[in-house]
Amino acid sequence: MSTDFHLACALLPDGWTDNVRLCVGPDGTITALATREDPRPDDTRLGTVLPGMANLHSHAFQRAMAGLSERRGPGTDSFWSWRDVMYRFLDRLDPDAVEAIAAMVQVEMLEAGFTTVGEFHYLHHTPDGSPHDDPGEMAARICTAAETTGIAVTLLPVFYRWSGFNMAPATLGQRRFVCDPDQYSTLVERARHHARSLPHVRVGIAPHSLRAASIDDITAILPLAEEGPVHIHIAEQIAEVEACRDATGHRPVRWLLDRQPVDERWCLVHATHMAADEIRDLAASGAVAGLCPLTEASLGDGLFPAVDFLAAGGRFGIGSDSHIRIDLAEELRLLEYGQRLTRRERNVLSAPGVSTGRHLFDAACEGGAQATGQPTGRIAVGHRADLVELDERHPVLTGRTGDSRLDSWLFAGDGRQVRSVHVGGMARVMDGQSTCREMVSRRYEKTLQTIMADWTA
Template identity: 65%
Template sequence: MAEFYCQSALLPDGWADGVTIRVDDAGLIAGIDTDTQPAKEAARLGTVVPGLANLHSHSFQRAMAGLTERRGEGEDSFWSWRQLMYAFNDRLTPDHVEAIAAWVQVEMLESGFTSLGEFHYLHHGPDGTPYDDRAEMAGRVCAAAASTGIALTLLPVYYRYGGFNAAPAGHGQRRFLNDPDSYAALVEAAQAHVAALPHARLGLAPHSLRAAPVKDISAILPLVENAPFHIHIAEQTQEVEDCIAATGRRPVAHLMDHVAVNADWCLVHATHMDAGETTALARSGAVAGLCPLTEANLGDGLFPARDYLEAGGRIGIGSDSHIRIDLAEELRLLEYGVRLTARRRNALAAPGRSTGRTLFEAALAGGARALKQPAAGLAPGQRADFVELDTENPHLTGRSADALLDSWIFCGDKGCVRSVHVGGQAQVTAGRARARESALAAYRTAIADLLHGGG
């Protein structure tokens, strides 16, 4: 049994001082006491908040961040960006994928994320031939998590077609493709890699309605018991138009017509919903997986956050393409998008409530649900995932309680994070991840090879 003494901590019922957290050998919180004095053997921390889940990640895309910011001849959009991403993917080897994933996980930990949902669809060799281990690439993501200590929910992606109406896949999609039988073999192989990791879960991820028709989605859902299910949906207006043309229904409505969308589901992006879809998704118990920085970078549009939250909807956040990895900035941009359209401040908080705490607690609950990780806060039975904020950082000087959280989210960055524990184990100390140096060296080698042929 390990003990941690926190000068203050954000607990499910609010801020408390003199908090002692007891952690068992499995990394779960065995008990919490408040208004205590530090025991001699307790590790001493300052102000502590729960660790958040990053619920949507394509780790390999971090390596191309910043390389698509040159305008083409026509209008640039998600679709033109996607063609550049496909070309980049052709060069990625298993070693590259592991190195990039480890560096992404280091950046996440240093930002305050303690768990990760890896929406993984780069399965096969460059010509589409499966590796001897069908889950070779997924196994490399797991190997990265073993080295960094982040908690992982691996989400192998089902991707069959290039578009609606069973459109043939294109050259750039060869590495993603499976049918229901080959996907089942992939999932079985991935399970072996996940089973070797502490704090790991396996889920299922039909890529999108354009790549995975609803009959295939229904066929693959039983492959993993009690799995979380994630899907990209309604991210771009063209996708909505194509779905209506193919099915007569908008994407979220079409999915809910054919599949029991419930608390097991995370609908990623869900940017372009009408009022009926917004209310239906909010009432379903599913989580909307929002990635504000990526959605802004790709010009996708703004999620109807205010209407959705007022209808009781649940949200979590992810960093998706990893144009930047910064927990505070994701939450900040979510709020700012609503402020810019509604032309008012503190748009997502109830009267008298802290906006930072509102956003943080919503993302905490939604992220844990979406990943099916026992990390929904500092309470007995939850995993001991917590983040110590650096109250000596200039952005946080003189702040406490909600004002400290607001200052981190609205004027701070990852420099406000002092230490991070996952399952009671220190993975970040003095702002630097335990695995930083080895991960950075491998990442630099991978990037040099990808961009300059090893030069």
């Protein structure tokens, strides 16, 4: 059965267009698009509609520990002290908990206006480090969560082998992540198996970082990506850049670009600390920089060199990573505000005369679709009908037309201006709320009560 939509006003690839009719096929793809059309009686009628954006970087379980590492320790707190809390927290998580948290995260993403998630999942094994009976159990749970919430998902099972450059053995805290290339191959195969239960899914691979995967490891596992995306954390922390330089004589982005076939299939997550040649060559590679501004701020990572990277033609998308907040508008706002604060200028990341909101939104939609390998981010024939309807009656959007809608939403708003969300033509958010929020949040609450029962700061 196909569904038809009438959009009073939609952001199409060539701009804002009134009275758009879409025909959506049974697989959720837009099969026909006409403009200047009146609604027909059976059409699903929507108001102001944007294309759905992919959230390209998520570690779902970290949402449940948001706010638990905001107490200063005895020394200087950093990414590494946050990571200690994270390791302690994940020791409490079993597959049921992972599924409950992932579903909650996906509900929050949908309500924020994200329609796809790239789930970079590294919590593979049981608490003692032995594999589950099904080594792909955790991938299965993420798929089950997506079946419940309706979000499109790109599974990125993580390859994690070492605790540092020079192949330092993994630590006790990392025992739930660790695989050799053979075990990893089984994991990816199981992830593909479970993914078959979902309508809107891709599978890629994710060497965790150059700390956790050597260049030779990456070469060994690369064929497992098949046509899917390849994601890696890189150059997030100064200490990591220095350790890489000590071990290899090179900075991490340089080391990767010179030794792997980095191209459009790749997503380099963070890439915060780059020298001029790395910025230039990463941009030229066609890979996406996976930016997570709220997490990068929360963890004290540093500021991505957005001005130079965009000037070199670099592509980027947005991820909410640790999920300290899940808010599409706030991520893009912080990306721009970081530049404003350091440069003491305004409207830094757009060209003269161009709406900053529109410019950032378009780029993040394109980059997110590319990095997740999903046919999303555009309202066009052949793309999935991922539609985000804004509430034009909300005070933040009152009286706004054209690109000023995006400027007002992204710079003055948040998830509260998202009225409805369709993924592949299926309604997943109505009146601002996920259609399964109640059930998912009840289960999440029960799960968290157990996890937090004897948690000490």
